[in-house]
Amino acid sequence: MPVNIESDVFPFHKLDSVGLQEVLKHLTLMDVFELSYTTANVKNVLGETSLPIKAIKISYNSNQPSIEIASGTSTFLWTFGYPEGVEMSDAGEYKVGRFLYKCMKSENGIHTDHFDIEQGFIAVLKYICSVFNCSNAVISELIIDLGVIEDCRTVCSHYTGFKSIERLAIYQSVPNHVAILSFGMNFDWILTNLIPKDMFLGIGVTEHVLTPRLDTFDLLPTPKRFNKILDLDHFGMxxxxxxxxxxxxxxxxxxxxxxxxxxxxxxxxxxxxxxxxxxxxxxxxxxxxxxxxxxxxxxxxxxxxxxxxxxxxxxxxxxxxxxxxxxxxxxxxxxxxxxxxxxxxxxxxxxxxxxxxxxxxxxxxxxxxxxxxLEMFLPERRREAVGIFLNGNGIVANEVEHAGFQFQNQIGPRDEVFPLRQMVQMELERFELRRLRGQPNEV
Incomplete structure (x- = not known):
């Protein structure tokens, strides 16, 4: 919880840089963040002799936007939303710029239910960069949901000064036609200025292109080409x-x-x-x-x-x-x-x-x-389907009594065997991918 005291119990701000560095290396990022709210003198000293940050992960998602920083020894997380399954305690109010946040505290993070994914988000990021040394930090991930970010270019412009962008992911959780068009127009600018090493593009943009048709021209909907992404070493679409x-x-x-x-x-x-x-x-x-x-x-x-x-x-x-x-x-x-x-x-x-x-x-x-x-073994049951056999007669589920996983030895040259466990793993992977994208799981 931030403390507002008039006098220092410990003259932290009077330490020289060597002594301060000695103290800081024994503190977590969470400790340093909380120290920054003790006095103005302490905050200023931390800004001058602060812990170097190696990586920053930025997520503009619709569920829980977050900023996560990492040094060589610890991490600090700020979320706009309360994470599930995390033990938290009341942390009181934190003033960041012109924003006042009622917060909860976990072991290595501060969490608020205030949802301001643009100006409030940037205010927190700027405060973190004023407390910690982010001059050599890389953006390990920049994830942007166009379902909640309408002006992607403005958001991306805040990250052009960082050392590098390791990964950029753009997707859309809910339809937002204006955001899609804006991104399509600014795609080249974004890649030219951010220069990500890896990118996932989770949207498509349709353009209306003037196309010749016999004696006339038609405006036909055509998928927009994102040529610059093909120049990256790592990409997905x-x-x-x-x-x-x-x-x-x-x-x-x-x-x-x-x-x-x-x-x-x-x-x-x-x-x-x-x-x-x-x-x-x-x-x-x-x-x-x-x-x-x-x-x-x-x-x-x-x-x-x-x-x-x-x-x-x-x-x-x-x-x-x-x-x-x-x-x-x-x-x-x-x-x-x-x-x-x-x-x-x-x-x-x-x-x-x-x-x-x-x-x-x-x-x-x-x-x-x-x-x-993995060892292919199923626990003993009365009858167990052990494999799916594809042959000229269709699909057959082979069953045996009181057995674990077995393979058939007599299989024709055109038959294929798909062990049940592996088929389940593949389908679970597809299920997880649909879940992450918010897509319905249809039977």
Whole structure:
């Protein structure tokens, strides 16, 4: 709770810089923030000899906007909203600029139910930067929900002075046509001035383009192209209908997510062949989702020399720090057991090809943790479905009595086996992704 005292119990502000640094290194960021509200002298001293901040995470979301800073030893969090499941106590009122916030306090954060996602948010950020040394801080994440931020350019302009923007995520929780149009007009400015290293674009923008039609012209709705995002090493898009075959074959990222594309199986086949004939080792993985249909494995793997993949035996999923969507949460991609492997000539590299429903995942190398295969075992029950077998006769759920997980040994050459546990994991991943986006889960 902020304390307003007329005299110092401890002459904190009279310490020299060496003595002050010695004291500060034993304090948490929460301690320093609270100290800044004791006296004006103490606040001024903290501003002059403050703890260096390494990273700042900014989230403009509709549920709980937040500012989180991190030093080498601790973190401090300010939220506009009370986090669930966190033990809090009354912290009284904090005056930040012209705003007065009634706050609660947790172990490493201050939380208020006051909701001012623009001016009030910036006032708190400026105060934090006046107390802590943020001169060399990077913005580790800048997440903006256009459902609550109408003027994206103005918001982004506050972050152009930071050392770097590691990740930028733009999405929309509720429709806001004005915000979408504003973002579309200012997209190039935002990328030019923020220069993010990684970006997720969770919206699509439709433009009306004058298109020739026989003897006249029509204004036709056309997906806007966001060409600058393709220059980044790491990017993802939820609406990629504007990506052409030529765009796809000319991509040169480290990681990429292209959702809701209109790419064909033949486009993906050409992409694999192009990678096999290339000498570049830049690509780590790329994920492509097509809209309105399932992918054809036969077409994608046509004229390719493929082998049964063995990478998933040592690592069951791609847990890349770049496989994120609208939030900070990493969502791993689980490799199907029927994944295939393609290899470049002269042992110049190999890649895992995973095709599951409408999704193609091309994995060359992993930057995340290694997750070995889980032991496939189900607890004993009276009767248990142990696998789904796809064959010419349709889908069959095989059941055995008093057994754990079993594999069939006699399977025809065209049959495929999908262990039940893995299918459940894949569906849970889809469920979690829909939940994070606020999409309905339809049965």
């Amino acid at each position: 939820s609406e990629s209908e504007w990506i052409t075959s030529e765009d796809f074959l000319n991509l040169n990222p480290k990681t990429a997510i292209l959702m809701n594309t209109s790419l064909t199986d033949e486009d993906i086949n050409l992409f694999i062949k192009q990678w096999l004939n290339s000498t570049s080792d830049k690509l780590e993985w790329i994920e492509v989702q097509v809209q309105g249909r399932n992918l054809s494995k036969e077409s994608i793997l046509a004229d390719l020399q493929v082998q049964r993949d063995d990478y998933h035996l040592q690592n069951s999923r791609c847990s890349s720090i770049y496989r994120k969507f609208e939030t900070s949460q990493v969502i791993p991609f689980i490799f199907p057991l029927d994944s295939k492997k393609v290899s470049r000539a002269n042992n110049a590299g190999a890649a895992t090809i995973s095709i599951y429903r409408n999704t193609f995942f091309f994995h060359v190398k992993n930057d995340g943790p290694i997750t070995p295969q």
